[in-house]
Amino acid sequence: AEIRKLLVLPGDHIGPEIIAEALKILAVLEEELPNFKVQISYGLIGGASLDKTGSAITDEVLETAVASDAVLLGSVGGPEWAHVPGALSPEKGILHLRQRLDAFANIRPCRFYASSLLNQSPLKPEIAAGVDFVLVRENCGGAYFGTKTEFEDEARTEVERCARVSAALARTFGRGKNTDDKSPAIVWNADKANVLASGRFWRTVTHDIFEREFPDIELHDQLADSMAMVMVKAPTKFNGVIHTDNTFGDILSDISGGIVGSLGVLPSASVCGVPGSEKPVKGIYEAVHGSAPDISGTGQANPIAQILSLAMLLRYSFSMPRQADLLEDAVRKTLEVREHGGLGIRTKDLGGSASTQDVGDAVAFQFRTLLRSADIK
Numbered sequence: 001a002e003i004r005k006l007l008v009l010p011g012d013h014i015g016p017e018i019i020a021e022a023l024k025i026l027a028v029l030e031e032e033l034p035n036f037k038v039q040i041s042y043g044l045i046g047g048a049s050l051d052k053t054g055s056a057i058t059d060e061v062l063e064t065a066v067a068s069d070a071v072l073l074g075s076v077g078g079p080e081w082a083h084v085p086g087a088l089s090p091e092k093g094i095l096h097l098r099q100r101l102d103a104f105a106n107i108r109p110c111r112f113y114a115s116s117l118l119n120q121s122p123l124k125p126e127i128a129a130g131v132d133f134v135l136v137r138e139n140c141g142g143a144y145f146g147t148k149t150e151f152e153d154e155a156r157t158e159v160e161r162c163a164r165v166s167a168a169l170a171r172t173f174g175r176g177k178n179t180d181d182k183s184p185a186i187v188w189n190a191d192k193a194n195v196l197a198s199g200r201f202w203r204t205v206t207h208d209i210f211e212r213e214f215p216d217i218e219l220h221d222q223l224a225d226s227m228a229m230v231m232v233k234a235p236t237k238f239n240g241v242i243h244t245d246n247t248f249g250d251i252l253s254d255i256s257g258g259i260v261g262s263l264g265v266l267p268s269a270s271v272c273g274v275p276g277s278e279k280p281v282k283g284i285y286e287a288v289h290g291s292a293p294d295i296s297g298t299g300q301a302n303p304i305a306q307i308l309s310l311a312m313l314l315r316y317s318f319s320m321p322r323q324a325d326l327l328e329d330a331v332r333k334t335l336e337v338r339e340h341g342g343l344g345i346r347t348k349d350l351g352g353s354a355s356t357q358d359v360g361d362a363v364a365f366q367f368r369t370l371l372r373s374a375d376i377k
C-alpha cells in the first residue's frame, strides 16, 4: 500500500488538545483499513517552537513539511508571547509555513454540519437556515506579504491561481451542498475596488480569468465592507463560493463563526493547487479559529473544527472522498440532538457539557461504525 506522509504540528494552548482528537480519527483509519498506511512526523510551531528554538518555525520543520503529503496544524499564539517582536511572533510560524509550501488558496466552508445546530446561531432561524458557502481566501499575498515593489506580473499570477480554485470549487459545489438548486455555479467576488488600487487590480484580473476560462460561471462583485453586513443580514445570499483576498478573507471567515454561533466548528484547508483535479493536492489543514487561550486547559475546546479539517485533508490530499464523507456524517451524528437521531454530544460553545475528549471519542466511535457498515477497505 502507498504510504502517506503527514506532518502534525500541534501548536499552542488548545492546539494540542484538539489535535489529539483528530489523531484518534487517523488511528481508526489505520485500524479499519488494511491498505491505509500513514507515516506521521511531529514538529513544533508557534510559541512552543519559539520557546524551544528561538524561532516560530524552524527550517527543519519547514523542510519536513515540503517532504510531506499534508500538514495537520493546530492553532498557535497566546498572551505569553504578546511582547515578542512582530517578526518573531508565533503567528509568523503559520505565515512562513503557508509561504514555504506555497499554499496559496485557503478554503473555508460555512454551513451547519447538523440541522439542529441552527439553534446555536445568534441570527433568527429563518435568516440563518440553509447557509452554505465556501470562502476561498488568497493566502500567500496581499497586505500579509506584499511589498510596494512587487512586480505586477507576479501579483497577477497570485490572483489568477486563486481564482482557478474558486472556479473549480464553484463547478463542483454549485450553490451549496444541501440544495437542489441547479442554477449555474456562482462566485461572489469581494474586494474594495472602489477605494484600493489593489482592489481594482484584484477585480480586473478576476474578471479577465473568469471571462477567459470559466464563462459558464456567474461572477458577481460585492464590496467587502458591504459583504460583511449582508453576511449577517442575509447570509444565504452568498451560497456558492466567495472569492476574496488575504485580509478580507481572514475577517469574513470569522464572521462565518458568528453566523453558525461558534468558531469551534469551522475547518479550513490551505491548498497548493486546484483541488479535485486528477492529482491530490498538498495542503495545510487547520481550524479557522485561534488557540483560544481563554479556555485552554479546561477541557472545553471543541475539537470539531480540527476533525472537519482532517476530513478536508482526506478529501483533497489523500484522495479519500468516501472516508471524508463518512467522517462528516460521524460529526453530524455526534452533534445532532437525540430527537433527530443524533447523540447530542457537544462542547460548551455549542450549548453542551461534553468535554473535548468526549466529543473526539464519540466521533471516532461513530466513524468506525460507519466505515464498517459502508464496508470500505
Ligand code: NAD
Pocket: 014, 074, 075, 076, 077, 078, 079, 091, 094, 263, 264, 265, 286, 287, 288, 289, 290, 291, 292, 293, 294, 295, 300, 301, 302, 303, 305, 349
Ligand atoms: P480565538 O479564535 O482563539 O478565540 C476567539 C473565541 O472563540 C474565544 O472566546 C475562544 O474561546 C473561542 N473559541 C475558539 N476556538 C474554539 C474552540 N475550538 N472551541 C470552543 N471555543 C473556541 O481568537 P483570539 O482569542 O483572538 O486569538 C488567540 C490567539 O490565537 C492569538 O494569539 C491569535 O493570533 C491566534 N490565532 C491563531 C490562529 C491559528 O493558529 N490558525 C488563528 C486565529 C488566531
Ligand code: IPM
Pocket: 091, 092, 094, 095, 250, 288
Ligand atoms: C487565520 C489566523 C491567521 C491569519 C494568523 C494566526 C496568522 O487568523 O488563519 O485566520 O491571520 O491568517
Ligand code: MN
Pocket: 250, 251, 254, 288
Ligand atoms: Mn483569522
